[in-house]
Amino acid sequence: MxxxxxxxxxxxxxxxxxxxxxxxxxxxxxxxxxxxxxxxxxxxxxxxxxxxxxxxxxxxxxxxxxxxxxxxxxxxxxxxxxxxxxxEVNEPDLTLKAIGHQWYWTYEYTDFKDLTFDSYMTPTADLPLGHFRLLEVDHRAVVPMDSLIRVIVTADDVLHSWAVPSLGVKTDAIPGRLNQTSFTATRPGVFYGQCSEICGANHSFMPIVVESAPLADFESWSSLLSS
Missing domain, CATH: 1.10.287 (Helix Hairpins)
Structure with missing residues (x-):
């Protein structure tokens, strides 16, 4: 950040x-x-x-x-x-599908336990101490570090854009179309981004949070989420 x-x-x-x-x-x-x-x-x-x-x-x-x-x-x-x-995306280790809505994201891990969840911005009144206002979400997209992550981006209603600056990714989310990008997080951490397309009244309240974790922690998180 x-x-x-x-x-x-x-x-x-x-x-x-x-x-x-x-x-x-x-x-x-x-x-x-x-x-x-x-x-x-x-x-x-x-x-x-x-x-x-x-x-x-x-x-x-x-x-x-x-x-x-x-x-x-x-x-x-x-x-x-x-x-x-x-x-170039050759043999990714994990595929993450990001679907833009007005005004939140849905994440699908289609090739790993078939996980699906929505990610909404955390309201200021519910924000834990020390977290970032207008950037924190209730459910982060967690990925294993040092792994090639393919991100498939689309939208359900209007144009959105999935962007995380520190990971070097910014891809338009277009209804009826699948766009593809990829990244490899080289260190553990929490990386913040926002929708980078003007998508309506609450465009500025549509943050993106990607958490990179060691593989063991990622597997524990996915098992807890799927149970």
Whole structure:
């Protein structure tokens, strides 16, 4: 969970999010290099008297053709790599189905004990001490850590979006359509998200809570829930 004074990303809790943060820093440094070069050229043109011998026109044309192409390649290659990593789901360890409603989520563990439950936001009056207002729910989606989790996302009424920033996932929930994403939680913890699609009057009261736990704790939780 990000501190309320934090300016950057939440701490990455999945390999995909680690790659996204690294790509963000890479793109930011590339943009900084471009801005520095443009500022230098503008300053040079404003302070120096340019003559025909200062720059050769053919050299300038060569530079402003090759340099933008090189920058695009520097950004495109890692971007495509991350896109393929996010889209690739091979032999998941667990499938979690998230169904968006106005204004709560339903979770189904279709290939594990056939568990199904609804997840509503905890009202402020019932919020335990130390929990996050407008982010805590009555039933968390618990997953085993260090396992590939496939998430199938859909909606029952209007457009929703299942998003957990620290896990690097954000997928639209569309009625009549199944969208797919995946993540691997690399550490135990509780990760918070919210519906990221404006879905009606109570859109801001539709939080998402994913709890990552060791496999033994996950099995104990699922056995308790199914009994």
């Amino acid at each position: 990000a501190n309320h004074m934090q300016f950057g990303f939440q701490d990455a809790s999945s390999p995909i999010m680690e790659e996204l943060v690294e790509f963000h820093d890479h793109a930011l440094m590339t943009a900084l290099a471009i801005c520095t070069l443009v500022l230098y050229l503008l300053t040079f043109m404003l302070t120096e008297k340019l003559t025909s011998s200062t720059f050769d026109a053919q050299e300038i044309e060569l530079v402003w053709t090759i340099l933008p192409a090189a920058v695009l390649i520097m950004l495109a290659l890692p971007s495509l790599q991350i896109l393929y990593m996010m889209d």
